[in-house]
Amino acid sequence: MKLSLYIAKRYLFAKKSRNAINIISTVSVAGVAVGTMALIIILSVFNGLETMVSAIFNTFDPDIKITAAEGKTFIADTARLKLLANVEGLSCYSLTIEDNALLKYGSRQFIATIKGIDENYAMVSNIDSSMWEGDFILKSDKGRPYAIPGIGVAQYLGIRVNFITPLEIIFPRKTGGTNFNAENSLNHKFIFPSGIFEVEKEYDSRYVYIPLDFARELTEIDKGLTTIEIRFKKHAETDAVQKDIIKIFGKGFKVQNRYEQQAIFYKVMRSERLAIFFILTLILIIASFNIIGSLTMLIIEKERDIEILKSLGADNNLIRKIFIFEGWLISIIGALSGIILGFIVCWLQQTYGLVKLQSQSLIMDSYPVVMKIKDFIIVPGTVLLIGYWAAWYPVRYLTKKYLNKDV
Numbered sequence: 001m002k003l004s005l006y007i008a009k010r011y012l013f014a015k016k017s018r019n020a021i022n023i024i025s026t027v028s029v030a031g032v033a034v035g036t037m038a039l040i041i042i043l044s045v046f047n048g049l050e051t052m053v054s055a056i057f058n059t060f061d062p063d064i065k066i067t068a069a070e071g072k073t074f075i076a077d078t079a080r081l082k083l084l085a086n087v088e089g090l091s092c093y094s095l096t097i098e099d100n101a102l103l104k105y106g107s108r109q110f111i112a113t114i115k116g117i118d119e120n121y122a123m124v125s126n127i128d129s130s131m132w133e134g135d136f137i138l139k140s141d142k143g144r145p146y147a148i149p150g151i152g153v154a155q156y157l158g159i160r161v162n163f164i165t166p167l168e169i170i171f172p173r174k175t176g177g178t179n180f181n182a183e184n185s186l187n188h189k190f191i192f193p194s195g196i197f198e199v200e201k202e203y204d205s206r207y208v209y210i211p212l213d214f215a216r217e218l219t220e221i222d223k224g225l226t227t228i229e230i231r232f233k234k235h236a237e238t239d240a241v242q243k244d245i246i247k248i249f250g251k252g253f254k255v256q257n258r259y260e261q262q263a264i265f266y267k268v269m270r271s272e273r274l275a276i277f278f279i280l281t282l283i284l285i286i287a288s289f290n291i292i293g294s295l296t297m298l299i300i301e302k303e304r305d306i307e308i309l310k311s312l313g314a315d316n317n318l319i320r321k322i323f324i325f326e327g328w329l330i331s332i333i334g335a336l337s338g339i340i341l342g343f344i345v346c347w348l349q350q351t352y353g354l355v356k357l358q359s360q361s362l363i364m365d366s367y368p369v370v371m372k373i374k375d376f377i378i379v380p381g382t383v384l385l386i387g388y389w390a391a392w393y394p395v396r397y398l399t400k401k402y403l404n405k406d407v
Contacts, residue, residue, distance in 0.1 A: 004318050008325035011298065024294040029334045031287030036338025036383050037345065039280050043375045044346045046273045048368030053265065054258075056200045061261045062094075062124050062229035064242060067254045073097075073224035074253070083248045084228070089236030090245075094121040097215045098226045103149075103208065104168040105157035112153050114169060114208050116215020124231040127197060127209070134161035134195025138211045145214040146194035152205025154196045166190040169210070174220045189218050281382060288331075288390035295327050295394045323395045324388075331387020335380045346371050 012025065068074040076095070084093060097116035102109060119138065122128040128136035132151050139145055147167055149159055159167065171187045191210060198204055216222060232241055238257060246255045259266055299306075306319055346369045348354055353366030 004321035005325050007322045008329060011302070011322070012326050012329050024290055024297065025330060028287070028290035028294050028330045029337070031290055032284065032331055032334025032383060032387065033337035033341065035280060035284040035287050036335050036379060037342040038283075038338075039277065039379045039382075040339060040342025040371075040375060041345055041369075042276050042280065043273065043379070044342075044369045044371045045367055046269070046276070047370035047372055047375070050266075050269050051370050052368045053269075056203075057258065057262050057265075059127060059130055059199050060125060060203055061258055063232045063238065063258060064230035064245060065254075065256050065261055066228040066230070066245070066249060067226065067256075069252050069254050072099075073221060073226055075223050076225055076228060080248055084230075084245065087241060087244045087248070089233050089238075089241040091231045091233045091236075092120050092123050093228055093230045094118050094124045095212060095225050096121065096227045096229060097212060097219060097221055097224070099171070099219055101218070102170040103153070103157060104170065105159055106165060108157045110153060110156050112149070112208050113206050114171075114210055114215060114218070116210050116212040116219075118212045121209075121229070124229050127199075130197045130199045132196045132198035134193070136197070137194040138209070145191055145211045147191045148195050148197055148209040149193060150204035150207050151196050151198040152201060153208055154193070156205070159193055159196070161193055161195060163192050166192050167208075169208075169218060171218045187218055187220070189214065281386070284383060284386055288386050291327050291330050291387065291390040292394045294330070295323055295391060298326065299323060299394070320395050324391045327391020327395070328384070328387055331384055331390070335383040335387070338383070339376060339380060343371070343376075 081093075084090070095118050098113060100111060101114045103112050117138070122136055134148075136148055137146050138148075147169075149157075149167070153159070157167075167190070169189045169191065171189075173185050173187055191214065197209075210218075230245070232238060242255060242257055249255060309319055349367060349369045350371075355367045356365055357367060
């Protein structure tokens with residue numbers, strides 16, 4: 001093997017009599033390097049985007065969300081809540097009510113989602129760390145309720161944190177029978193904003209947080225809930241905790257973890273990542289045809305060398321290995337170059353944010369990049385596998401003519 005590898009290196013780096021072979025070999029290395037670099041960069045960007053969007057979801061999505069399997073609301077009895085509080089690995093839980101309502105502020109109107117939350121919600125979601133203006137205060141010391149709208153809602157309605165103009169929330173009555181007076185069929189509640197949060201455009205332009213008891217009065221849901229949101233302890237076994245919660249609530253409820261709450265997003269993200277990987281792999285396969293062309297011309301040029309090696313006692317296996325190693329060396333050099341270049345580009349993006357995002361609604365202004373070790377294993381492994389095939393194929397068929405032996 002050492003002899004065949006030594007000769008292969010000499011053939012690769014030595015000047016050929018036909019300059020075209022050198023050019024094709026250089027193009028082959030460059031093609032493999034660019035393909036490898038592109039794979040590393042694209043996969044790292046996908047990692048970064050997934051991490052960024054997951055961070056956005058984690059601000060709103062709890063570790064576990066409990067909802068009714070059928071219908072919008074459910075009643076969580078005291079016995080279940082006591083069992084829930086004693087689940088090992090559970091840090092805290094929050095009771096919430098969520099529905100759409102009409103907002104009025106001055107002369108402007110806007111339909112948003114009101115979310116009634118209790119005092120534990122900030123510990124479950126960490127939403128209090130995303131305040132754009134004001135503070136995350138649901139009630140004053142005297143029990144006065146406050147609202148916390150998203151910045152998108154606030155900008156549309158012209159809301160600022162002041163105590164001059166209250167926010168009016170209008171919601172259809174659910175009791176009182178039929179009434180032909182439109183005003184009497186609606187609940188009107190007034191509340192002052194204590195702060196404005198900013199996380200991501202979709203949430204910022206949709207949600208308004210209000211106290212749970214205020215939401216109960218507005219929606220006329222005395223004991224019902226729409227969700228119970230749960231946060232785990234730091235080192236909790238998430239699967240075990242979820243199974244314990246499912247046992248407590250039974251089949252009439254959906255108990256979803258973070259992945260299940262955003263299952264469509266994660267599936268689409270992984271499908272896109274896989275599709276991009278296969279597309280770039282196909283491009284690498286096409287680029288590897290340069291290796292086939294280079295080896296084909298080299299074998300033709302080295303016909304005399306093959307005869308000399310055979311006369312010196314080299315067997316057919318040794319001669320094949322020489323040319324296979326040469327083709328593989330092209331892939332190895334290209335893969336190593338691509339990995340180094342890909343790492344440098346990703347590091348520069350991580351450090352300096354050279355490529356900016358066009359959207360102004362996200363929590364960062366440049367493309368996020370996260371490099372993972374598994375990508376630096378899978379990508380060169382794929383490249384070397386393609387390179388071996390690209391080397392084996394021409395050697396397998398073209399050497400028959402010069403070795404005078406069927407394989």
